[in-house]
Amino acid sequence: MIECKGLKKTFQSENGAFEVVKNIDLKVKENEFLVLFGPGQCGKTTILNMIAGLETPSEGIVTVNGKEVHEPGPERGVVYQTISLFPWLTVMGNVEYGPKVRGIPKEKRRATAQHYIDMVGLQGFEKSFPVQLSGGMKQRAGIARAYANNPIVMLMDEPFGALDAQTRYLMQKELERIWEQEKRTVVFVTNNIEEAVYLADRIVVLANRPTQVKAEYKINLPRPRNYVDPEFLRLRMEITDAVDKTL
Amino acid sequence: MIKSQKEKIQRVLAGLFSIGAFLALWQWAVVSTTLGQLMPGPITVITSFIQAFSVPIGTCTIQQHVGWSLSRVMIAYLVAAVVGIGLGVLMGWNPKIEAIFKPLYDIIRPIPPIAWIPLSIVWFGLGEMTKYFLIFLSAFSNITLNAYEGAKSVDPVLMGASRMLGANRTQTLLTVVLPASMPFIFAGLQVAISTSWATVVAAEMVRSTEGVGWVIVSAQDTNDMNQTLVGILAIGIVGFILATIMRGVETRLCKWNKSE
Ligand SMILES: Nc1ncnc2c1ncn2[C@@H]1O[C@H](COP(=O)(O)OP(=O)(O)OP(=O)(O)O)[C@@H](O)[C@H]1O
Ligand SMILES: [Mg+2]
Numbered sequence A: 001m002i003e004c005k006g007l008k009k010t011f012q013s014e015n016g017a018f019e020v021v022k023n024i025d026l027k028v029k030e031n032e033f034l035v036l037f038g039p040g041q042c043g044k045t046t047i048l049n050m051i052a053g054l055e056t057p058s059e060g061i062v063t064v065n066g067k068e069v070h071e072p073g074p075e076r077g078v079v080y081q082t083i084s085l086f087p088w089l090t091v092m093g094n095v096e097y098g099p100k101v102r103g104i105p106k107e108k109r110r111a112t113a114q115h116y117i118d119m120v121g122l123q124g125f126e127k128s129f130p131v132q133l134s135g136g137m138k139q140r141a142g143i144a145r146a147y148a149n150n151p152i153v154m155l156m157d158e159p160f161g162a163l164d165a166q167t168r169y170l171m172q173k174e175l176e177r178i179w180e181q182e183k184r185t186v187v188f189v190t191n192n193i194e195e196a197v198y199l200a201d202r203i204v205v206l207a208n209r210p211t212q213v214k215a216e217y218k219i220n221l222p223r224p225r226n227y228v229d230p231e232f233l234r235l236r237m238e239i240t241d242a243v244d245k246t247l
Numbered sequence B: 001m002i003k004s005q006k007e008k009i010q011r012v013l014a015g016l017f018s019i020g021a022f023l024a025l026w027q028w029a030v031v032s033t034t035l036g037q038l039m040p041g042p043i044t045v046i047t048s049f050i051q052a053f054s055v056p057i058g059t060c061t062i063q064q065h066v067g068w069s070l071s072r073v074m075i076a077y078l079v080a081a082v083v084g085i086g087l088g089v090l091m092g093w094n095p096k097i098e099a100i101f102k103p104l105y106d107i108i109r110p111i112p113p114i115a116w117i118p119l120s121i122v123w124f125g126l127g128e129m130t131k132y133f134l135i136f137l138s139a140f141s142n143i144t145l146n147a148y149e150g151a152k153s154v155d156p157v158l159m160g161a162s163r164m165l166g167a168n169r170t171q172t173l174l175t176v177v178l179p180a181s182m183p184f185i186f187a188g189l190q191v192a193i194s195t196s197w198a199t200v201v202a203a204e205m206v207r208s209t210e211g212v213g214w215v216i217v218s219a220q221d222t223n224d225m226n227q228t229l230v231g232i233l234a235i236g237i238v239g240f241i242l243a244t245i246m247r248g249v250e251t252r253l254c255k256w257n258k259s260e
Helices: A044-052 A091-095 A097-101 A106-119 A135-147 A165-181 A193-199 A230-246 B005-032 B042-051 B062-093 B095-108 B113-124 B128-152 B156-164 B169-206 B212-221 B225-253
Strands: A002-013 A016-028 A033-037 A059-064 A076-079 A153-157 A185-190 A202-206 A213-218
Touching: A002 A044, A016 A044, A016 A213, A033 A044, A033 A193, A044 A059, A044 A076, A044 A153, A044 A185, A076 A135, A076 B156, A091 A097, A091 A106, A091 A135, A097 A106, A097 B169, A106 A135, A135 A165, A165 A193, A185 A193, A193 A230, A202 A230, A213 A230, B005 B042, B042 B225, B062 B095, B062 B128, B062 B169, B062 B212, B062 B225, B095 B128, B113 B128, B113 B169, B128 B169, B156 B169, B169 B212, B169 B225, B212 B225
Parallel strands: A033 A185, A033 A202, A076 A153, A153 A185
Antiparallel strands: A002 A016, A002 A059, A202 A213
């Protein structure tokens, strides 16, 4: 479970303080798929980085399962907006990186890594280097790498933002399947409403800078969802209208 | 970037053609102009070069001279590589280490190695140590600078990813900063092998009893143009081979950096 209390983030720049995140209160239940929806540049990555421990909040605290977050740690898995695979390692090398630096013996970590490589559908590409993979395959490897540490929570920052439309749909379905298979508490950032409605148990809509929570939607549609189901389309429309008004 | 076999052959042929044309022009100039009174032609030089494998110049055959020079380069170059990569990567990675060492390094870097000759003779005498020291200096500054630039330019997202996956700071340094800097480090190592090879010649010209640099100074002392050119030929060929080997090693170790 993730809890953010009174999160604020102000960056110091040449023209004074720059308030990016203003007062975020957020609770994510165990195994809940939470989508943070917000316009570009509104501070989504900053919020995620504070939960990850990569960025220190100016005010407020983050706890994961009751433990305060102060630095990066392997119980929080991250899938990034930009490609963040280690380019000098193969797919296997990337996926087993986490268990390796944590001192898991070779045989055990190989088995874990192989399990997740299979789960994301990359079997046969274990020895490929990232440059040899397509965009979608890179993000599959990124998801497997995050899973291989068996994290409590998964933080995903627009992981499909750079993919073409076709691949993006495919990856949404794949992520849904993977998550159903091995549930985790997820915070997933996107600026695509369709993607949000497809994946989320709950959508939190952020208002533009300084960022705060504007609205929340519970999505109770059965999974896997259908992009053209009337109820799906109705929700998509409703959220789109609400978002348009906040901008 | 896989080149077709045909393209490769064409490239080699073009290279051989220009070398052949150069040698022909040289031979012609020696035979038909007054250049012939100053220096021998390529046929004479290449014949002497081949003879030098069995007939010693001074106390050593040409391959022994090359061996002496190469061993001097290798010892000093390896030390420079270890020190340079270590210092460069650490400076690029840690702002405190950078603040301490970078200013000193920036002052030493622009001084050409040969400017250190008088001081190094005072410090280390005329023996091997002075040669090692000069070669070390000539390799060290390029290797350090490139390693530093490499470590500076590591994508912070990759360092964050490594920390999120459970790596401590030392592990991040060894498993992310160092490999990410490799293409830069190799660029430095490549330049440095050439400057080291050039410097060993200069160092041996100061004082030595063997080595390719000695081949040239001893020829100067006896006014033997043919021997000078044999020395130059040996230096050129070995320099070319060293650069080619380095490029091969880089292609193997940094293949992740190039798309197919
Ligand atoms: N380290 C920093 N120093 C100063 N300003 C920063 C820093 N990090 C982010 N910002 C600024 O904070 C704002 C929000 O950035 P952030 O990356 O969190 O937004 P985002 O919603 O993730 O954007 P995008 O849609 O592009 O992913 C931006 O204007 C950015 O320039
Ligand atoms: Mg972002």
